[in-house]
Amino acid sequence: MIAENQPLPSGTVTEKGVLGVQSYNPAELFASGTHVLFAVPGAFTPTCSEQHLPGYVNLADKLAAAGVDSINCLAVNDAFVMRAWAEQLQVGDAVRMLSDGDASYSEKLGLAKDMGSFGGVRSQRYAMVIKDGVVSHLFVEGEKQFELSKAEHVLAALQG
Template sequence: MIKENGLLPSGSLTSKGELGIQHYDPQELFAKGTHVLFAVPGAFTPTCSEKHLPGYVSLAQEFAEQGVQSINCLSVNDAFVMKAWGDQLGIGDEVRLLSDGNGEYSQTLGLANDTGAFGGIRSKRYAMVIVDGIVEHLFVEDEKQFEVSAARYVLDVLKSEQ
């Protein structure tokens, strides 16, 4: 599993935007500056839709005040599902929705979870703070938990360092 103080690995993620499908290498995307990447087990799922993603949207300005240049949500869903999810929740530009369509990047990070017949390969629920391509903080939830990857928790950690 990726560890704190480790270099974020290269990979392939996508998003659906105004210009169609965009491709991102996380290592390049997060190479400079401070970024938050959090992952959810699935778009349109209850905790993800009602708490996890909306928490980051509502606190986006406070993250920016702490020097965070981008907030990014990753899920093992395709880019079209992620776009529809963002549209339904009306998140705008506060959070970039990134698709790890086949779960390969989540597996590279060691943060994949095989849910079997329920949903196959998914991402574990986590959040990380990335500074200049290095994972400065990593918050991985225990199974069926939602605490340490919540926006408020991550923001409070950043504020405590000021």
């Protein structure tokens, strides 16, 4: 598993934008500045939709005031699902919605998990702070937990 003080590896994630589906290399996307990347097991799932993503949307201004240049949500769903989820929750420009459609980037990070009949290989729930391409904070949740990767916890770590 990726660890604090390690550089973010290269890979591919996608986003559905106005120009269609765009591909990004996270190592390049987060090479400069301070970024939050949090991952959820799946779009439209209860905890992810009711708490995890909305927490980051609600605290986007405070995270920016703490020096965060971008907030990014990653899930093992396709880019079209991520866009629809963002529209349903009225995310706007607060959070970039990134797709890891085949879980390859989650696997590269060592943060993939086989959830069996729930949906196959998905991402574990986590949050990380990336400063100039290096993971400065990593918060990986335990089984069926939701505390460490909350926006409030990440904000407190940045302010502390």
